[in-house]
Each structure stands twice: as structure tokens, then as C-alpha cells.
Amino acid sequence: MLKQFEQHFKDLGYEAPTAIQTAVYDKMVGDQNVLGLAPTGSGKTVAFTLPALANLLPGDGIQLIVLEPSQELAIQTSRVMRDWAKLLDLKVAALTGGANVKRQTERLKKRPEIIVGTPGRVLNLVNDRKLKLHLISLMIVDEADDLLTGDTLDTVREIAQSMPADVQLGFFSATDTPILHELDKWFGQEVERVDVRDQDNTQGEVRHGLLQVGMNKRDQMLKRLLAIPNFRALVFFKQSSTLRKTATRFYHDHVSAAGLTSDLRQVQREKALQDFRQGRIRLLLTTDVAARGLDIPKLPAVINYDLPDKVNEYVHRVGRTGRMGEPGQVISLGDDHDLRDLKRLLKETDYELVPLYFNGRALGTERPTAAAVQANETAKAERQATAKPTATAKAKDGSKATAKVKTSGGAKPTVKAETPNPSKKKKHKNRHTKNKGMRKKWRDHDEEK
Template sequence: MNEYFKNYFEKLGFSEQTIIQSSVYEPLKSGKNVLGLSPTGSGKTLAFLMPTIETLQAGEGTQLMIIEPSQELAMQVTRIARNWAKLLDCKVLSLTGGANVKRQTESLKKRPEVVVGTAGRIKSLINDKKLKTNYVKTVIIDEADDLLQGETLTTVRQIINSCYSDIQLGFFSATETEILEELDKWFGNKIIEKFDVRNIDKTRGEVRHGLLEVLRSNRNKMLVRLTHIKEFKALVFFNQMNDLNKAYSYFVHEHYNNIAKLTSDQNKIKRQKAMEDFRLGRVKLLLTTDVAARGIDIPKLPAVINYDLPDNAIDYIHRVGRTGRMGEKGVVLNFGDDHDLRDLKNLLKDEEYTLQPIYFFKNKLVDNVPDQPKKPNSIKNNYQKDAKKVNSTKNKPAKRKKVESKFPSSKVNSNKKKKKNKHIKNKGMRKKWRDMSKNK
């Protein structure tokens, strides 16, 4: 390893390379094509950055191109790459959609040695002849299982075909899909050396995978309760943008200021602010879709919440990979009713996850809700309460007396007289009518 790189590596607090880093270092440095497979949070970014940047020649134009699936991941890799590239006086430029194209075009005139960007923007700049690929010698496809599918696969191939045929390729992913087994067929029959360390890598920390039974109508309230946990923050994943926006509107209406959202329809500034606020702890919950499920590194993130359960195991792997990175502890909370959680277990039956029920109790997440202790002498206390009720009933005046006491005595007597007089009057009239009939 370059002496400058070695010193900086140790300055970052690393004592040794991770398995994926040590496995691909020499092959990448020597120009070989590689496929690197390792768990989330195992240091894949440095695995492809260190050996490829070390071979750069300052002032020789763009030599390294890194393709990322999202703006957030491209910006994250750009920040890391700049710290390493400046050790060799090399420049790194980010090329992402949503950013100012004219500004990016002007920056390309400075001939950066490294470009990191999304596939669509890189292809557009190549087609416009703003990004020169004459000197590109290495292309890294990060999160390859995601990028190499659908229309993006075609775009990536077009980018690679715009470079020289003897270009070096590097593919990195946490999960393996069918296309990763056929890379030689899709990319010019190149010999690609595979390094799969997923079963031997031990960089993952202890992560609890909890099943939290909660109805959909109560999920927003549960999120609010979780924010009461000390030092708690979490990425909250939704399957649909519409459901995310509804939940976010609820929190805005209820004036909760510690919740933000990160979606693909936001502009670059809003997305950067949401990520920065979340990283710095200004907000406790960041609502997002799978746009933030891949590669995003948030140091010491304590939790991931699946507001909506993912549809496949690969999405679950990438979502939960945001926590428990580099040996840190974490927790995954899966929301759903009994049926949803049972389906999730079946979905992940082939994965090495232990899914257990989890509960929210007294502002804590617990595996079991403890039984509430009974109050001492409860029987005696109940007996005393019953005795007091009996005694109070005995001492109460009769209901009739209580009613009569509400009225003055004169009013009661006057009512009685009226009833008596009315009766006597009627009785006298009947006697008079009988006498009159006899006289007739």
C-alpha cells in the first residue's frame, strides 16, 4: 500500500483491512477484472477506492469512473474518494442527476482524474461529448445487482462501450443475482475473478430483528412513541411514495419537528439537507423508500424500521444493512399484523435471520412485557372499601326524606290541601247530582 495511504488508513482508526478489502486489493491494483461480494457495511467502498486511486496519474485526465445507483450514494462515495485522491493531488467530480449540468460541464474542463455519478447523467455527458472517455482505464459498478437490470443495464453497457475495449471492470454487491453469474457474456467475454466473502466476513455487529405487531392505523402513533426512547433514531422504509407522503403529512399536521423525509422527487438541496440533519441527529426519524436502502453509510445508526414490509429478501437485506455496520449494535423493527409478520418469516426462511417478537414498554424495546406486580394486601383493601360503602349507605337518609328536604314544608302542605280540596269538591258534586235526580 502507498505510504500516504497507509498513514491515512491508520489515521482513520483502522488497524487492518477487512476481508473484502484485502481480497481485491492486489487484483484491482494490477488491472484485473473483479466481482466482489460481501455483506453490507463490510467496507466495499474502500475496497475499490484504495487500489484504483493508488494507480492514478495526476494531470492525465479522467482515468477512473464509478457508477452508483442513487444521488445520495454518489455524493457519499465522492466525499470519501476526495479524501484519498487529494493525497496524490488528484481531483474527484460528482456527476448526478438533479444537479446543475452547466456547472458540471465547467468542472469537467478541469479534467478530474475521478468521476463518480449516476448512470443517466454520465451517459448524457458522454453523448454530449462533455465527458471524455479516452483515458478511462477503470470502471467500477457499485451495487451491481441493482444497476445491472432493466434500462439501467443498457445504460451501463453503453457507458462501458464508449471506453476502450481493454478497460478494467469492477463489480461490487452485497447480494448476488442471476446476471452477476453471467457478467462475461454481458461485458465482452472478459475474464472476471470472483471474490465472495459473505460467509466468512465477521464485520457485522449484533442486530436484533424484531417483529412488532401494530395495526396500520396505529403505525404513525407508534413512530411517535419510539422517538421517546433515549438516543433513538431510525431510517423508516416505505414501499410506496404515496404512503410515505401521507405519513409525513400527519407528522407535519401534528407539529412533530424531529421527522424528515428523503424521496426521489425532492431536489438535490432538500435531499442533502435531510441526510445532513439525520446524520447530525437533528431529526430522529428519516422517512424514505428504497432510494436510501443501498450503500448509504450512517455511522452508528441504532435502528431501521420497516413501516411497510419489503416484497423480497434482497430488499430486506439491503434495508437492514444500514444498521449494525462495522461491528456496531443495531435493531430492526418490522411493523405488521399477525398475517404480515408470518409472511415475512416465510420470505426470509432461507436467510440467516432470527426474527423474534419485540414490544414497546415504558419507553423501551423489550423482548417480553414483564408481569405487573400485585399490590400488597389487595384483598384486605378491597374488603375495607366494600365495608366503607356499606357503612356510608346505612348512614344515608331515606330517599323520600332527601327528596322532601329539597322543598319548603309550606309548599308540600299546599300541594296536599289542593289534592284534598279537589277530592272533596268532586265528592260533593256527585252527591248533589244524585239528589237532583231523586227530586225529578
């Protein structure tokens, strides 16, 4: 590690490099092609940033390009890399879809050494000849298991073909997929595999819970969970339409929540994420656009509003909590059938799925007894009774109006207030009745004439 990096490493509070950071540093500095596999939250961004920057020369044009699957992840990565790059007088430019193209083109004129972007926007700028890649010496594909699928695979390969044939390659992922075993076939170079998933110990204790809730009651359950002190959560949906309905309902009910979807403008997406990171909102409703790579420090919980269909989806979603040694809680909502399917999906994994129950203002693993339920209902009723206004009210003239209590035998007393009912509308005089006397007066006047 460079001396400049060693001091900054300590200033950021890191005690020692993680397993993936140690495993790939020398290989990447030595110009080897690498596939790095490590759990979520294990410091993969820093793992490829430090060796990549060590080989760059200030003022020599664009030499490094990093591809990310989403705008949020590209912006996050560019900030991390910029923090380290300034130590070597290197410049970083972010090129993401949804942002102003002209502004990004102006940034390219400043000759940055590092580009971090989404594949679609990078390829568009290459095809428009606004971005030239002939000086690139290293290409990093982050979240490779996601980017190397479908049409995105073709886009990434097309970008690679615009670079020198001997460009160094780096691939990083938290999960393994078949295509990661065929990288030499798709990119024409041998890639060394570095897998530290079994060696990494950076993840904190994460509990995986199942909370049985029907579809129509899930919004209500989210509100109830907010009664837990200091509770915050990233809430994952399958469909943007369902997310928007919940977000709209929460907006009208003044619930501390915001939505993050791919159809929002970049400014809106950045604001929602920033508000959530800084604690201004407590629920961030999102789709799998936020499932990969996003670092939200000390996130207490992840909620699966809709359950994932694939193991990798679950792995990346739950990887948002329990990062860098912090504890975390995963709450999967669903009916009995949904939760059985999730258990079946994850039966080959090491996740221990435990039933959860909401009791009072806390989540627990023990089913509440009838007595506990009755006690909670009684406490709730007492709180509501305390919140109701007293029978003494003020009349319109400011004087206090007392309430008369009538009792009849053993019947419960009834309260009857003497104050006027404010709900009664004031009677207005009929205009025709009001003018009837005037019309008669004028008729009499005409007869006299």
C-alpha cells in the same frame, strides 16, 4: 498499500484492512477484472478506492469512472474518494441526476481524473459530447446487483462501449444475483469472482424484531418509539404517497422527522440526510432509495414501516444498522398476516426473527402481563394529572380567584370556580338599537320646523 495511504489509514482509526479490502487490492492493482461480494458495512468503497487510485496519474485527464445507483450514494462515494485522492493530488467530480448540468460541465473543464456519477446523467453527458471516456482505464460498478437490472443494465453497457475495449472492470455488491454469474456474456471480458461474505466479521450484533401493529396505528407507534432515550431510526416505506402523508402528519404534530424521496430536489435530499446524520432529526422517512450503501454512523435502528417483498430488499435495508461492529435493532411493523409472510420470505436466511412488545418506554421480547399494563396506565394517568392546572386561577384584574368546593353526602366534591368563563364572548350592542334614539331626535327636530 501506498505509504501515503498507510498513514491516512491509521489517522482514520482503522486498525487493519477488512476481508474485502485485503482480497481485491492486489488483483485490482494488477489490472484484473474483479467481482467483489461482501456484506453491507464491510468497507467496499475503500476496497475499490485504494487500488483504483494507486494506478492513476495526476493531470492525465479522466481515467476512472465509478457508477452508483442513487444521488446520495454517488455524493457519499465521491466524498470518500476525494478524501483519499487529495493525498495523490488527484481530483474527483460528481455527476448526478437532479443537479445543475451547467455547473457539472464547468467541473469537467478542470480535467478531473475521477468521475463518480449516476448512469443516466453520465450517459447524457457522453451523448452530448461534454464527457469523453477515451482515456478511461478502469470502470467500477458499485451495487452491481441493482445497477445491472432492467433499463439500467443497457445504460451501463452503453457507457462501457464508449470506453476502450480493454478497460478494466470492477463490480461490487452485498448480495448475489444471477446476472453476476454472467458478466463475461454482458461485458465481453472474464471477471474473477471474490466472495468474502462468510469470512467478514465487521458487522455488529443486530437483533431482528417483529412488532404487531395495524396499518392505522403505525404512525402512533413511531411516536411512541421516540419516547425511548436516544432512539433514532431510518424508516422504510414502499410508496412515496404513504410516506408523504406520514411526513405531513408528523410536521403538523411537531415530530422530529423528515422525508427523503426521489422526487425531492438534490438540495432538499442532502439537507434531510445531513440533518439525520447530525442528530437534528430522529426519524428519516424514506423509500428504498436510501436502502443501498448509505453510511450513517452508529445508527441505532431500522424500521420497516412497509415490509419488503424480496430477500435482497430486506438485506440492504437492515444493512444500514450494525455497521463496523456497532450494535443495531431492526423493527418490522405489520399485522399478523404481514409478519407471517415476512417469516416465510426469510425462512432460508440466517436471520432470527423475534416478536417484540412495547412496554412503558422500552421494547422487550416478553409479552407484558396484565399487571404491567395496569401499572403503565396508572403511571400515565398520574403524569397527566400532574400536568393539569390547579383549581386556583387568576381573574382578569390580576387577583386570585379561589374555588368553592361543594359536597353532598358521600358524593365526590365538585369544584366550582368563581372566575369568569374566558370562553364566553363579550356581548356587543346592536347597532340599530344604538342609533334608534338619534333617529327619533332628528324626526322630532323636523316636526318642530
